[in-house]
Amino acid sequence: MRRYAPGDVLGGRYRLTELLGEGSMGAVWKARNLSLSLDVALKLIRRDCAVPEAASRLIREAQATARVSHRAAVRIFDLCFTEEGEPFAVMELLQGRSLAQALAESGAMSPISAVQLLLPVIGALGAAHGAGVVHRDVKPANIVLVREGRRTVPKLIDFGIAFTEVRAAGDERRETLVGSPAYMAPEQVRGGQESDARADVWSACVVLYELVSSRRPFGGPSSISIVHDVLRLAPPRPEALELHPRLWEIIERGLAKDPDGRFTTMAALGRALAQWAIAAGVAHDVTGASLVDYWLS
Structure with missing residues (x-):
């Protein structure tokens, strides 16, 4: 399975535009919400990640983040899945x-x-x-x-x-x-x-x-x-x-x-x-x- 690249559209409405950071299991991309014309951050699992629990970790992180409401905490907007069934989190883009x-x-x-x-x-x-x-x-x-x-x-x-x-x-x-x-x-x-x-x-x-x-x-x-x-x-x-x-x-x-x-x-x-x-x-x-x-x- 090829790596994610600028121009890829995930979940039918998020177009990847720029890789912001990458770790051993996940990556954070700047993306464009095509429905709302809004820039967001997507946290997703690297396609070359071999850690079996990576998906469950990402889902837990999204669920934990969603429970926190405070001006000084990053906001999460959604938890979605790619066409291949991989989870990704949609978050506010921090500049x-x-x-x-x-x-x-x-x-x-x-x-x-x-x-x-x-x-x-x-x-x-x-x-x-x-x-x-x-x-x-x-x-x-x-x-x-x-x-x-x-x-x-x-x-x-x-x-x-x-x-x-x-x-x-x-x-x-x-x-x-x-x-x-x-x-x-x-x-x-x-x-x-x-x-x-x-x-x-x-x-x-x-x-x-x-x-x-x-x-x-x-x-x-x-x-x-x-x-x-x-x-x-x-x-x-x-x-x-x-x-x-x-x-x-x-x-x-x-x-x-x-x-x-x-x-x-x-x-x-x-x-x-x-x-x-x-x-x-x-x-x-x-x-x-x-x-x-x-x-x-």
Whole structure:
């Protein structure tokens, strides 16, 4: 079966126009909805993919994404099938660069700017948890910075390894090591138990740490050394936080090895960060949303 190419029409109405990115199992294409004259993004399975569960993974990702409704989370419009019966997801087309690219190009942010940027993502994760979805792969590469008018809106993407309550009810298999070790919570690294919302709290605090320091708290030269550090070592306080002890306390709590020592919910983490930002004289997050109205009302 030949590979997908520009000009191919899937599902009778989506014409592929440009390959945006490709992984080991899937690819993301810019496509044109011929019925609505609208550009969208299609996530589909590569035709040379030999992973048997690729289709079921894509369907689970689409179902998990559809359950999350928040300005800072990517929207999914539909789950369709090709003429050959292969699933593909139709999503909003995001125009922007990833947070990972922004960090590589511009370096660390001020603590205030980092908190303003991450709070909408924390809000999106809270909405996901409220819908029974744990992302489990929060990292800068899965946050896209989109311009909307004069504002930047961070968008959380890629729910490909998300855990959902529906999946838990019908799947008794134990977790395997799936994700990015540098951002994974200790309980994810150990496996053997389903991670809950507190795993996303950990990952969000890893991202915040990286935003203010331009380095990850657990960043050994190999996956094995990273896993060792995640399980055994306490993260050093970044120099950028020497003058912000309360912010460091928040991040440090979010990086507690024991899930019971962390913030129990994204709302609790968001409130703590919003209170810190307000005390520092900040009234809004990066999207312009009021910190008081969103987090403290």
